[in-house]
Amino acid sequence: MKLYHYHRSSAAYRVRIALNLKGIPWQTALVDLRSPANAQHTPEFRALNPQGLIPVVADGDTTITQSLAIIEYLEENHPQPPLLPGSAADRAQVRSLALSIACDIHPLGNLRVLNYLRSSFHADENAVNAWVAEWIGLGFEALEQRVKHTSGDGRHMFGTDVTLADLCIVPQMYNARRYRVDVQPYAALRAICAHLETLPAFARAAPQAQPDAPPPTP
Numbered sequence: 001m002k003l004y005h006y007h008r009s010s011a012a013y014r015v016r017i018a019l020n021l022k023g024i025p026w027q028t029a030l031v032d033l034r035s036p037a038n039a040q041h042t043p044e045f046r047a048l049n050p051q052g053l054i055p056v057v058a059d060g061d062t063t064i065t066q067s068l069a070i071i072e073y074l075e076e077n078h079p080q081p082p083l084l085p086g087s088a089a090d091r092a093q094v095r096s097l098a099l100s101i102a103c104d105i106h107p108l109g110n111l112r113v114l115n116y117l118r119s120s121f122h123a124d125e126n127a128v129n130a131w132v133a134e135w136i137g138l139g140f141e142a143l144e145q146r147v148k149h150t151s152g153d154g155r156h157m158f159g160t161d162v163t164l165a166d167l168c169i170v171p172q173m174y175n176a177r178r179y180r181v182d183v184q185p186y187a188a189l190r191a192i193c194a195h196l197e198t199l200p201a202f203a204r205a206a207p208q209a210q211p212d213a214p215p216p217t218p
Contacts, residue, residue: 002027004048004056007210008178009033010106010171011067012055016205017167018071022078030212033111068102071164083164093150094158097143097165101172105139108132109175132179136172143169144186154188155195162196170196174207 003019003026005012019026031054032039039045040052049056049065057064057073064070075083084091107113109132117123117131150158157165173193176183183190196202207213 001025002029002058004029004031004045004058005054006031006033007207007213009054010175013171013174013205013207014067014167015055015057015070017170017202018074018083020201020204021081021083021162022074024074024078028211032212068098068164071167081162083162083167085159085163090158094163094165097146097150097157098168100139100143101168105136105172108135109179129179132175133181136176136181140176140183140186140189144188147188147192151188151192154191157192162199166192166196169193170202
């Protein structure tokens, strides 16, 4: 299995966590999203994903795009440990939490959206950060209330085990901190992420642990 990814991509971050949790060996294929490389726009990569987005997983003759579709594929083919609970109602709750991040928060802070703000609306970095903070803040406010009811131990988004929702919140919290969003009001979400980030599968998937990550600043 080969994963096309970039260290700062939160969508790819989700997939890396899933692969690590399930102990699936994978080959890395780095896609540099930064200018001037813009590797996501090359004909070779567009042949894999016409959208020019990562992550992409190639598993033999099967090519899959979209992080949640990839994770569900991994779940069906490598069911242990499970990332979705046993009952239909509980699975729906976990998917709802995950989708509120992956569909409602993350896209508005996607690189191509932020680049469009910069190029077409001449937004400076302060304006870009304010844009990101607005949408993350609205999403986190709702999630903060939800996890008070869905978390079973204050260390997971749902119940007391790692689920798909946990794979989404940790990368989104990374994005929030990267764009200097004030996350202090979200004590429940911060506590969940603080626990999850200590787990080996999450730590190995972190952006700073990837081969294309820049060296730490002294």
